[in-house]
Amino acid sequence: MDGLLTPRESAKFVAENSRDVFIDGGGVRRVAELLLAKASGPELRVGAWKALHELNPRAADEAAVNWVFVIDTLNFSFWSEHDEHKCLVGYRGSTYSGYWSLCAAVNRALDEGIPITSASYYATVTLDQVRHVLRSDTDIPMPLIEERHRILNETGKILLEKFEGSFLNCVRKSDKSAQKLLNLIVESFPSYRDVTQFEGKRISFHKRAQILVADTWSVLEGKGDGCFKDISSITMFADYRLPQILVHLGALKYSDELLEKLLKGEMLSYGNRQEVEIRGCSLWCVELVRDCLLELMKKKGEKTSGEINSILLDYYLWDYARDHREDMKGIPFHRTRCIYY
Numbered sequence: 001m002d003g004l005l006t007p008r009e010s011a012k013f014v015a016e017n018s019r020d021v022f023i024d025g026g027g028v029r030r031v032a033e034l035l036l037a038k039a040s041g042p043e044l045r046v047g048a049w050k051a052l053h054e055l056n057p058r059a060a061d062e063a064a065v066n067w068v069f070v071i072d073t074l075n076f077s078f079w080s081e082h083d084e085h086k087c088l089v090g091y092r093g094s095t096y097s098g099y100w101s102l103c104a105a106v107n108r109a110l111d112e113g114i115p116i117t118s119a120s121y122y123a124t125v126t127l128d129q130v131r132h133v134l135r136s137d138t139d140i141p142m143p144l145i146e147e148r149h150r151i152l153n154e155t156g157k158i159l160l161e162k163f164e165g166s167f168l169n170c171v172r173k174s175d176k177s178a179q180k181l182l183n184l185i186v187e188s189f190p191s192y193r194d195v196t197q198f199e200g201k202r203i204s205f206h207k208r209a210q211i212l213v214a215d216t217w218s219v220l221e222g223k224g225d226g227c228f229k230d231i232s233s234i235t236m237f238a239d240y241r242l243p244q245i246l247v248h249l250g251a252l253k254y255s256d257e258l259l260e261k262l263l264k265g266e267m268l269s270y271g272n273r274q275e276v277e278i279r280g281c282s283l284w285c286v287e288l289v290r291d292c293l294l295e296l297m298k299k300k301g302e303k304t305s306g307e308i309n310s311i312l313l314d315y316y317l318w319d320y321a322r323d324h325r326e327d328m329k330g331i332p333f334h335r336t337r338c339i340y341y
C-alpha cells in the first residue's frame with residue numbers, strides 16, 4: 001500500500017515523536033540480560049510453541065494450519081471490565097481465561113464435532129452458533145461476540161473464494177517469504193488491517209497478521225511450507241499485554257498524566273495518540289531489546305540452535321506476563337476495545 005509505513009518503520013517513527021511513552025535504555029539492557037540467561041534454553045526456540053502450550057496443535061498438517069488461522073482471526077480483546085469477573089472456559093480439567101479461553105473453546109467445539117476450523121462452516125455460521133462455541137463458564141461472555149461472528153463470516157467467505165477454503169493455500173502463495181505472506185493476509189482479509197494515522201503519516205502495526213505469520217511458522221515448526229527465509233523481519237506483536245510487562249520490567253515508562261489515566265481504567269480509543277504511542281514504543285522497545293541481546297550473545301560467544309528473533313522474544317515476554325500476573329497487579333494495561341489486538 002502506497003505511503004503506508006511497515007510496522008517496524010511505524011514503531012521507529014512513533015518512538016521518535018512520542019510525548020507520553022518513553023523507552024528506558026537501562027531497562028532495555030536489563031530485559032536483554034534476563035533473556036540472555038534463557039538464550040540457549042527451551043523457551044527461546046520455535047519448538048516451545050508446542051512444547052510449552054498444551055492447547056496448541058501437536059500436528060504440522062493442513063488442519064493445524066487452519067486451526068491457527070481461525071484462532072488468529074479471533075485473537076483480540078479478551079480483557080474484561082473487572083478482572084475478577086471474566087469469561088472462563090473449562091476444558092479437559094483446566095480452566096482458561098483470556099487468549100487461552102479462545103483456544104479452549106475452539107478445541108471444545110472440535111471435540112463436540114463442530115467443524116469450527118473449516119471455512120465452509122464458519123463462512124455461514126450463525127450468531128447463536130458462535131455464542132454456543134465461545135460460551136463462557138461464567139456469566140461474563142467473551143467480549144465482542146457479534147464482531148467475532150461478523151469476522152468469521154467475512155473471513156470464511158474470502159478463504160473459500162480466494163484460497164479454496166484453506167489457509168495453507170494462502171501460505172503456499174507466499175514463496176516462503178514472511179513479508180509476502182503478511183501482505184497477502186492484509187490485502188485479502190479486511191479485519192487484519194491494523195492501520196492508523198500518527199503525526200500525519202499512515203502507520204501500521206498489523207498485530208494479528210504478524211502473529212498469524214509467526215504462529216504459522218511455529219505450527220509448521222519452521223519447516224516445509226513454514227520455512228520462511230525472512231521470518232526474522234517480523235516484529236513483536238503490539239497487543240495490550242507486552243506494554244504492561246515492559247513497564248513492569250522497567251524498559252518502558254509512561255508520563256504521569258498517562259499513568260494516572262490508565263490507573264483509573266480510562267479507555268483509549270483505537271488510533272488515539274496515546275494508544276498509538278504505547279503500541280509503537282512497545283514494538284520499538286522489543287526491537288532494541290533484541291539488538292542488545294544479540295550484542296550480549298556475541299560478546300559471550302553464546303551459540304543457539306536457531307536464530308533469536310523478535311517473535312521468540314515476544315512469545316517469551318507474553319508467557320512471562322501470564323506467569324507474573326500477580327507481580328504486575330500494580331501496572332495497568334491500556335484498555336482499547338477493538339478487533340485488531
Ligand SMILES: Nc1nc2c(c(CN[C@H]3C=C[C@H](O)[C@@H]3O)cn2[C@@H]2O[C@H](COP(=O)(O)O)[C@@H](O)[C@H]2O)c(=O)[nH]1
Pocket residue numbers: 049053056075076077078079097098099100215236237238239240241242314315318341
Ligand atoms: N504480543 C503478543 N500478544 C499475544 C500473544 C498471544 C498468544 N499467542 C501465543 C502465546 C502462546 C502461543 O504460543 C501463541 O502463539 C495473544 N496475544 C494477545 O494478548 C492479549 C490477550 O492477553 P490475555 O488477556 O492475557 O489473554 C490479546 O491482545 C491477544 O491478541 C503473543 O504471543 N504475543
